[in-house]
Amino acid sequence: MKDTASRILLEIRDLETHYDTPQGLVRAVDGASLTVREGQTVAIVGESGCGKSVMLRSIMRIVPKPGRTVAGTIRYLKPDGRQVDLAQLPVDGPEIRRIRGGEISMIFQEPMSSLSPVHTIGSQIIEAITLHRDVTRGEARRLAIDTLAKVAMPRPEQIVDQYPHEISGGMRQRAMIAMALSCEPRLLIADEPTTALDVTTQAQILALMRRLQQEFGMAIIFVTHDLGVVAQMTEFVAVMYMGQVVEAAPVDELFFAPRHPYTHALLHSIPRLGQRKTGERLMSIPGSVPDPYSRPPGCPFHTRCVHEDGWRCRTELPELRPVGDGRTARCHYAGQLDLAGISRQGKSA
Ligand SMILES: Nc1ncnc2c1ncn2[C@@H]1O[C@H](COP(=O)(O)OP(=O)(O)O)[C@@H](O)[C@H]1O
Ligand code: SF4
Ligand SMILES: [Mg+2]
Numbered sequence: 001m002k003d004t005a006s007r008i009l010l011e012i013r014d015l016e017t018h019y020d021t022p023q024g025l026v027r028a029v030d031g032a033s034l035t036v037r038e039g040q041t042v043a044i045v046g047e048s049g050c051g052k053s054v055m056l057r058s059i060m061r062i063v064p065k066p067g068r069t070v071a072g073t074i075r076y077l078k079p080d081g082r083q084v085d086l087a088q089l090p091v092d093g094p095e096i097r098r099i100r101g102g103e104i105s106m107i108f109q110e111p112m113s114s115l116s117p118v119h120t121i122g123s124q125i126i127e128a129i130t131l132h133r134d135v136t137r138g139e140a141r142r143l144a145i146d147t148l149a150k151v152a153m154p155r156p157e158q159i160v161d162q163y164p165h166e167i168s169g170g171m172r173q174r175a176m177i178a179m180a181l182s183c184e185p186r187l188l189i190a191d192e193p194t195t196a197l198d199v200t201t202q203a204q205i206l207a208l209m210r211r212l213q214q215e216f217g218m219a220i221i222f223v224t225h226d227l228g229v230v231a232q233m234t235e236f237v238a239v240m241y242m243g244q245v246v247e248a249a250p251v252d253e254l255f256f257a258p259r260h261p262y263t264h265a266l267l268h269s270i271p272r273l274g275q276r277k278t279g280e281r282l283m284s285i286p287g288s289v290p291d292p293y294s295r296p297p298g299c300p301f302h303t304r305c306v307h308e309d310g311w312r313c314r315t316e317l318p319e320l321r322p323v324g325d326g327r328t329a330r331c332h333y334a335g336q337l338d339l340a341g342i343s344r345q346g347k348s349a
Contacts, residue, residue: 028054030243046240102132105180111172122160170201242300259329316327
């Protein structure tokens with residue numbers, strides 16, 4: 001769905017989430033901005049360590065200590081039309097706990113990060129349902145079985161009484177998704193949900209998420225290392241580098257005509273999309289992400305950028321600014337550089 005008329009559901013502006021460690025300050029998220037509309041699917045890509053997971057956890061207010069959101073806003077549109085700044089809510093207060101799981105849910109690469117090993121699948125989903133919905137335990141059990149069926153879980157009536165270790169990895173992934181969807185969230189945050197799965201299960205889970213998204217009309221923020229999955233799953237992409245969104249655009253435009261040198265490097269560093277294998281780290285570009293304890297001044301990408309100008313790039317931080325219809329990029333020379341893209345199929349454009 002490429003619906004720019006829908007309302008803005010989540011608007012992250014200049015978000016900063018830092019880790020104060022004995023070795024120094026890590027600016028894991030360092031001024032990131034991102035807009036997500038109702039019902040939209042947005043992919044987030046970028047090399048490991050660029051702050052994708054920390055940004056997503058910041059939305060849910062579940063950044064592990066010593067991480068802390070210290071600046072910026074996360075404006076979220078409540079179902080009643082009110083806007084609330086999630087960044088201002090106490091991390092364990094009643095309002096964020098109502099929103100977390102009830103309106104915004106998160107799924108992870110590793111299902112055991114949200115499933116408990118000592119409770120049955122059913123009791124965990126029932127717990128989530130009764131926390132957020134006014135139903136009896138009997139009704140909640142029925143809803144839990146229905147949700148398991150919706151995520152194409154085989155034999156949901158039996159699985160509901162089983163423990164996570166009694167089922168396969170792909171089924172655990174489905175159980176986690178079922179738990180996340182059980183309260184019909186308006187926003188699903190998926191942090192590399194299929195990276196650890198084999199090709200067949202990955203394809204099934206992705207197809208499932210697409211179907212559920214259409215059925216529930218929820219928005220999805222989706223982190224993946226796989227540009228093939230981006231092309232298949234989403235209509236809008238945000239590229240992150242060193243804690244900042246450096247480019248955001250509709251998928252076709254971003255693939256065909258990248259505006260930021262980092263995006264260009266990512267697109268051209270991957271094997272052709274037809275050749276990928278699941279679990280492979282697809283993105284690797286020359287040089288490496290700088291040490292988080294010593295961020296480069298100026299544009300954070302200047303140490304690896306072939307278009308670095310020798311002065312401004314090394315001293316002045318570029319702003320995220322509009323570069324065409326619905327697009328933004330954070331480069332002093334965005335729109336002026338000749339950056340070749342690729343097609344959705346991965347061919348050079
Ligand atoms: N507990 C922590 N202590 C210190 N730094 C951390 C911690 N967790 C994450 N970071 C740092 O935050 C940055 C962003 O990490 P992350 O969001 O996990 O990256 P991504 O998901 O893009 O791979 C990295 O530099 C990482 O080292
Ligand atoms: S601002 Fe300069 S260093 Fe940064 S991406 Fe643009 S050209 Fe490269
Ligand atoms: Mg991550």
